[in-house]
Amino acid sequence: MSLHGGIPAAIADDVRHGERLEWWTLAWMISVVAVMALVMGSSQAMKTAVIEDVLSLVPAIVFLLSIHWERKQPNRRFPFGYRRANSLAFLVAATALLSVGGFLAYESVTTLVRQEHPTVGGITLFGHTIWLGWLMIAALAYSVVPPLILGHIKHPIATRIRDKVLHTDALMQKADWQTGLAGIAGIIGIGLGWWWADAAAALFISLSIIKDAIGALEKAVAELLDGTPRALDSNNPSGDAERLTAALKKRFGNVEVRLRETGRYIAAEVDCASPKVIPTAEDLLGKELAWRLASLTFRPAAADSPVS
Numbered sequence: 001m002s003l004h005g006g007i008p009a010a011i012a013d014d015v016r017h018g019e020r021l022e023w024w025t026l027a028w029m030i031s032v033v034a035v036m037a038l039v040m041g042s043s044q045a046m047k048t049a050v051i052e053d054v055l056s057l058v059p060a061i062v063f064l065l066s067i068h069w070e071r072k073q074p075n076r077r078f079p080f081g082y083r084r085a086n087s088l089a090f091l092v093a094a095t096a097l098l099s100v101g102g103f104l105a106y107e108s109v110t111t112l113v114r115q116e117h118p119t120v121g122g123i124t125l126f127g128h129t130i131w132l133g134w135l136m137i138a139a140l141a142y143s144v145v146p147p148l149i150l151g152h153i154k155h156p157i158a159t160r161i162r163d164k165v166l167h168t169d170a171l172m173q174k175a176d177w178q179t180g181l182a183g184i185a186g187i188i189g190i191g192l193g194w195w196w197a198d199a200a201a202a203l204f205i206s207l208s209i210i211k212d213a214i215g216a217l218e219k220a221v222a223e224l225l226d227g228t229p230r231a232l233d234s235n236n237p238s239g240d241a242e243r244l245t246a247a248l249k250k251r252f253g254n255v256e257v258r259l260r261e262t263g264r265y266i267a268a269e270v271d272c273a274s275p276k277v278i279p280t281a282e283d284l285l286g287k288e289l290a291w292r293l294a295s296l297t298f299r300p301a302a303a304d305s306p307v308s
Contacts, residue, residue, distance in 0.1 A: 029056055049179050058096035068091035107199075255270055258269055
């Protein structure tokens, strides 16, 4: 058990599936941005939705980059490999999610405070004048479908490979389709004469996005500071970490166990003399999750020479 490069065979297929989904995400979301930009007019919800969709590309990009680096082998400059690239990518993805929520909230609040009255005019197509709002609603409806499907598919994969970047991207996809629905509500509100509906809908969605983003940032910072491995969907210790700690204490008694996360992998240190027979990752976590344990180090009180 050591921190070498490469993707474990146990999760290789899921990782490749995640990569394919992220390439599809880039393709679909670029098309969404193009369609939305053509019809956004002066609508606050449309403008924020376009910017939100652009920022939603960030998690997909950093996921693909982190997987590329994770596959690299250790070298003289990086003797422990590149698995922490996933941790850095997670911080970038969480920051992008917070940026989306913060921008959405700022634009919505300023619009409400200034009491700006957005207008949606008409457009002439093939000799007929139609309300631009119908085109906006159609574009927003299109913007809802890809992230709704992609986010639903990504979530279970992120859970299986313990990838916080992919999980954050699934949250970003949730923010995408929610923003699209809020935008539709806002455009309908403008059509009914409710000037505030546009910004109020965007503000409502932004609060949920900010909540998810703050939770993701807390986990990203904890991971970079070698904190105890966190769960994907909360800031609590992960079930894998609790299971590993219990297994080590059961085998070696009431010893001090320290766990930290390097990307999707766990490194463990146990304060006791190195045993004659070192348990395998499969002994401690079972066959399905054995890939999670990247290193197991024993640190006896008298001699501090680790055995991995």
